[in-house]
Amino acid sequence: MENILTANDLTKKYKSDAVVNRINLQIPRGAVYGFLGPNGAGKTTTIRMLLGLIKPSHGSISVFGKDLRKNRIEALKEIGALVENPSYYGHLNAIENLEVYRVLRKAPKSKIKEVLEIVGLEKAAKKKVKEYSLGMKQRLGIAIALLGDPKLLILDEPTNGLDPQGILEIRTLIKSLAKERGITIIVSSHLLSEIDQMATYVGIISKGRLIFQDRIEELRRFASASVSFTTSSPEETFKHIVSYGIQAYREEEKIMVEAEDEAIAKVISLLVRHGISIYRVEENKKSLEDIFLDLIKEEGTNVQSTFKSRIS
Numbered sequence: 001m002e003n004i005l006t007a008n009d010l011t012k013k014y015k016s017d018a019v020v021n022r023i024n025l026q027i028p029r030g031a032v033y034g035f036l037g038p039n040g041a042g043k044t045t046t047i048r049m050l051l052g053l054i055k056p057s058h059g060s061i062s063v064f065g066k067d068l069r070k071n072r073i074e075a076l077k078e079i080g081a082l083v084e085n086p087s088y089y090g091h092l093n094a095i096e097n098l099e100v101y102r103v104l105r106k107a108p109k110s111k112i113k114e115v116l117e118i119v120g121l122e123k124a125a126k127k128k129v130k131e132y133s134l135g136m137k138q139r140l141g142i143a144i145a146l147l148g149d150p151k152l153l154i155l156d157e158p159t160n161g162l163d164p165q166g167i168l169e170i171r172t173l174i175k176s177l178a179k180e181r182g183i184t185i186i187v188s189s190h191l192l193s194e195i196d197q198m199a200t201y202v203g204i205i206s207k208g209r210l211i212f213q214d215r216i217e218e219l220r221r222f223a224s225a226s227v228s229f230t231t232s233s234p235e236e237t238f239k240h241i242v243s244y245g246i247q248a249y250r251e252e253e254k255i256m257v258e259a260e261d262e263a264i265a266k267v268i269s270l271l272v273r274h275g276i277s278i279y280r281v282e283e284n285k286k287s288l289e290d291i292f293l294d295l296i297k298e299e300g301t302n303v304q305s306t307f308k309s310r311i312s
């Protein structure tokens, strides 16, 4: 699939600290790309570089096949963004706020009604923005970002601070912008549960490094279950399973095996053949949240090294 945005070796250093450290991003056309990482991981810094708001210390960014450094104005025309608390004129209503940006963007007047409808603010269009809820303000921010008919929308933590209803509304809006309008979206968050519910691709950043990037299904694959065997002789059980060529590991008295039907059936018949009593066979599903936490742990984990091969 064609990448609408790529970043190579992107790095930002403050003094000698690399807060974004040689990351490679690939954002496929039409994706909702969840840019996930704990607070302070480097999401905002990366996004600010993608938007040309700060200069990378090293590396390059290409938007729609063009180098951002050389074609800044042209590239940025195709991008709409909502980055941290946008400033509004509180004493003006949504239409009046949008008018300010419409003139700057040189968009036609008809755009204002259109974007208000897209974000579901048409009924509140004449209300003063200072009376808006945070969720409404975020939707107005997205409306402003849509004024220039962007092909790529970059949203930095758009659901931060919202109540569950507000979060749901923004999430629904993001999904529909991608699905119905074909807009590619990069959306950052520190919550995997958020990203899980709207993203088709995910990039995970931790301490300035990109530690995973792929389709969200690939991340889910790591949430696949393992099966634990509790038997009369863990030692023997482990020995037999491994000698049969099935991957297994020990967790105290339990022997863990990947939960593929064939493997489980083989293990059971093997143990029965060797006269080992099977007390319990249990399925243990690792949640996506567990995987995310594993990934961002200080020390590299098995999961992380498995993921490394997925990052180009």
Ligand SMILES: Nc1ncnc2c1ncn2[C@@H]1O[C@H](COP(=O)(O)OP(=O)(O)OP(=O)(O)O)[C@@H](O)[C@H]1O
Residues within 6 Å of the ligand: 014, 019, 037, 038, 039, 040, 041, 042, 043, 044, 045, 046, 190
């Ligand atoms: N202008 C700056 N000078 C020095 N350090 C900075 C500057 N801007 C950001 N940082 C540092 O870079 C790191 C990454 O910050 P960044 O805001 O990109 O993280 P983030 O992933 O967006 O987190 P959050 O969700 O908390 O905003 C942080 O440790 C931050 O303190």
